[in-house]
Amino acid sequence: MSGHSQFNLLRQRRFLPYFVVQALGSFNDNVYRQAIIGLLAFMAVSSDEKALYANLAPAIFILPYFLFSATAGQVAERLEKQKLIVVTTTMEIAIMSVAALGFVLQSMPILLVALFGTGLQSTLFGPVKYSILPSVLKPEELTGGNGLVEMGTSIAILVGMIFGGLIFQLAGERGPYVAAASIILLAIAGNTVARRIPKVDAGDPALKVDWNIARESWRIWQLTRKQLAVRNAVLGVSWFWFVGTVLTAQLPVYAEANLGGTQSLYILALALFSVGVGVGSVSCEKLSGRVVEIGLVPLGAFGVSAFLLDLYFARPGHALAHGHTVMEFVAMPGSWRIMLDLTGIGLFTGFFVVPLFALIQSRTARNELARVIAGMNIQNAMFIVAAALIGIALQRVFGWSIPQVFLALAVANTLVAIYIFTIVPEFLMRFLSWLLVRTLYRLKLHGIERHVPDEGAALLVCNHVSYMDALILSASIPRPARFVMYYRIFNIPVMRWIFRTAKAIPIAGAREDPAVMQAAFDAVDAALAEGELVCIFPEGALTKDGDIAPFKSGVEKILERAAARGQVVPVVPMALRNMWGSMWSRRVNARAGGLLDRMRVPHRLRARIEVMAGEPVDGRVATAELLEARVRALRGEAA
Incomplete structure (x- = not known):
């Protein structure tokens, strides 16, 4: 759908140092835990002692999540995020130094104390690990960025387990010293890279930390x-x-x-x-x-x-x-x-x-x-x-x-x-719409990342070619959007459930049903006031001949109502290209004119569809005529 790739993030400073730090942390944790198992074999401890460790270790590691997650979440909200990552990776150096002492002395009590410390460090790092991403990534990069993080974590865990398990097999008598050196060097490497992460503002620097663990745990869970x-x-x-x-x-x-x-x-x-x-x-x-x-x-x-x-x-x-x-x-x-x-x-x-x-x-x-x-x-x-x-x-x-x-x-x-x-029917609704769109079309996007705002209210206007237009646009826009659609399309069986679940807004003409029309304008006004995206098709109906019909004045009424509340709403012109003649448009071949010809499945299944977005227009100067001209220019000759 786009020439962009999430792997481009691995070449950018806003993401790469963070990615390396979180991968190194997962890698080091698993090297440490597997090295402890290797040490038990090296020390030739009894089966009972091995069983004791097998039961104690997971409990010791996970205990800090219950005790300190509430505090960790508040601290991560209050502090600048890069600074907090540096603090947690500095903690890792100290904790792994204690663990290294445990390996050298071959002391399980010391190693278990350090294991509790790694759980504490992971607890503090967890909230910032995922809360930092929306601050450094654009909305359209969130899925790719999270995918890279999960891939890095899963591979780091696997390789860390293998590396940690091999230490005592390959190093022999020097195993405790190799394990000690490895975990300290990995911790230092993580801290060094953490200092390369760009500064990221705190989520709520004025937040007052509540040190009551039980009370705050309940609050953050709520x-x-x-x-x-x-x-x-x-x-x-x-x-x-x-x-x-x-x-x-x-x-x-x-x-x-x-x-x-x-x-x-x-x-x-x-x-x-x-x-x-x-x-x-x-x-x-x-x-x-x-x-x-x-x-x-x-x-x-x-x-x-x-x-x-x-x-x-x-x-x-x-x-x-x-x-x-x-x-x-x-x-x-x-x-x-x-x-x-x-x-x-x-x-x-x-x-x-x-x-x-x-x-x-x-x-x-x-x-x-x-x-x-x-x-x-x-x-x-x-x-x-x-x-x-x-x-x-x-x-x-x-x-x-x-x-x-x-x-x-x-x-x-x-x-x-x-x-x-x-x-939560939205999950299943999105699956059905995703399946429909990906089965029927191949999408190519132009300008959406640049022109559709990442946050705040905006009105999207687009030409109306087929019954699938709303689903195609929702699959192309990084943010959820509320679609205003003709109430007869909204009420199509099966599709009605999808549209209603997606919080689409049905609208009718003033002569057809004034109450439905008024309710639609009220819903649009409320959505824009809440900072949402709203998408409308100003032609008012599907095109009958592939051309763009004159835009109706409803778009101006929407902007006037917003202005009356003191809100200036940007309008983003959009256009669908190559949709005319697809199986869900109204095109009928003049010679045949039948249902099968209208659907044109053999020719238009998996059709290449382009979704265009243009420069936003200030809501104070936007008119129906101006927006129609912008949409026509975006669509060009590719009906």
């Missing part, structure tokens, strides 16, 4: 529930952590008991899932067309369920033989199906979670975003703990096998997805 879509996006992210925790917790035993492999096969399984997450995450920008496309969320949810279900059927029982190497496993019948399932789960997980992060960032007020992220982190921690406990209960209390856990997870994921999409 912030996550102010808007229905944000509340359920937060729920979706927490569910992502639940699914990921249940799945990845089973992989070590699954690789051995059900796949018949060794530790290397567990790494392969984790790698397939992690690479899938990375690929899915960075694919979101292309699939969404650089808008915050929450229509990908249902696709991701049901895709995850489908691959989890197939993973159960691919290997429902234990392996018949054990001790397989990676290559031996790959050569076995049915192995490629399992590998595809693990990759597919990760791929659709990326489709699921990246738009949710982008939605939370785009629809939350800047002065509340860090606290909303902190509230989400508290809820995430609850879901992670619940996932661990449920996973243990299903296997040890109920005696379920790991494939049966996967089956239960597939069913639960489907039910949770249906629940979310039922109470």
Whole structure:
């Protein structure tokens, strides 16, 4: 849809240092945790001690999320963000210095104290990690930027686990010293790069920090529930952590008991899932067309369920033989199906979670975003703990096998997805509109990023060619827009549900239904007063001959009402090109004139459509004639 790529962000200072810092942090955390496991083997501790660590470590790491997320969210809101990142990465140097001492002395108590410190540092970094993105990225870059962050995080975790696991295998007697040096050097590298991040203003520098943990935790959790879509996006992210925790917790035993492999096969399984997450995450920008496309969320949810279900059927029982190497496993019948399932789960997980992060960032007020992220982190921690406990209960209390856990997870994921999409129909509506637009058309955008404002009220005016115009424009504009449409189009069966869910505004002519017309003007006025985008088709009806009909005076009435309130609304002229003759326009071939000719499916399916946007016109000078001329110029001869 556009010549832009999210990977261009990796060449820009506003994003690259931040991306490197968050990736290095994830990498170092996992090097540290895997190195502790390596140290336990190096020290030849008993199985009981290993089991004690296995149970203590996750609890110690996640405890700070419950204790300090509320404070972290307030601090992230109050401080300049680059400064806070430097502070947290400086903390990481101090914490990893303590951890290094633990490796050198081979002291588990010191290492566990440092592990609590890494959890604390992650708690403080979490709110700024995601709240900084809307400040450094444009709305059309949010999906791509979040995709890069999720890809970087998933790959950093995987590579960190591999690197940390190899330290004691390759370094031998020098393992404790190599581990100590590695984590300190990585922390220093992160702090050095953090100083290259440009300064980013605080969300709310006047905020007074409430140090009462319980009271403020409740308050910030309530912030996550102010808007229905944000509340359920937060729920979706927490569910992502639940699914990921249940799945990845089973992989070590699954690789051995059900796949018949060794530790290397567990790494392969984790790698397939992690690479899938990375690929899915960075694919979101292309699939969404650089808008915050929450229509990908249902696709991701049901895709995850489908691959989890197939993973159960691919290997429902234990392996018949054990001790397989990676290559031996790959050569076995049915192995490629399992590998595809693990990759597919990760791929659709990326489709699921990246738009949710982008939605939370785009629809939350800047002065509340860090606290909303902190509230989400508290809820995430609850879901992670619940996932661990449920996973243990299903296997040890109920005696379920790991494939049966996967089956239960597939069913639960489907039910949770249906629940979310039922109470927030916008997700499913966006999926249906996304599917329609991407199936029928190939879009190319011109000028939208430059001319459609990133925030604040604006009136968009466009020529009206087909019944799909509103869906095409909504798929092209980075921000949500309220569409004013002829009430007979609004009331088309099936499409009516989509339009109503998208908060479209039906309008009728003064002679047809004066009450509907007046209600439409009132709704437009209220939307502009709230700083929303409103899109109208000033021709008043679909074109009958491909030409642009004269613009009606309703656009001037909208601007006059806004001016009467003291609001000057910019007007952005837009044009759809190459839509005339598509299957949803009114063009009828003079010779045939039938329905099939009108639809022209063989010729116009997947038609190349261009969406043009021009320089905004000041609402104080905009007239119907001027705007019509601008739209005509944008459309040109390409009807």
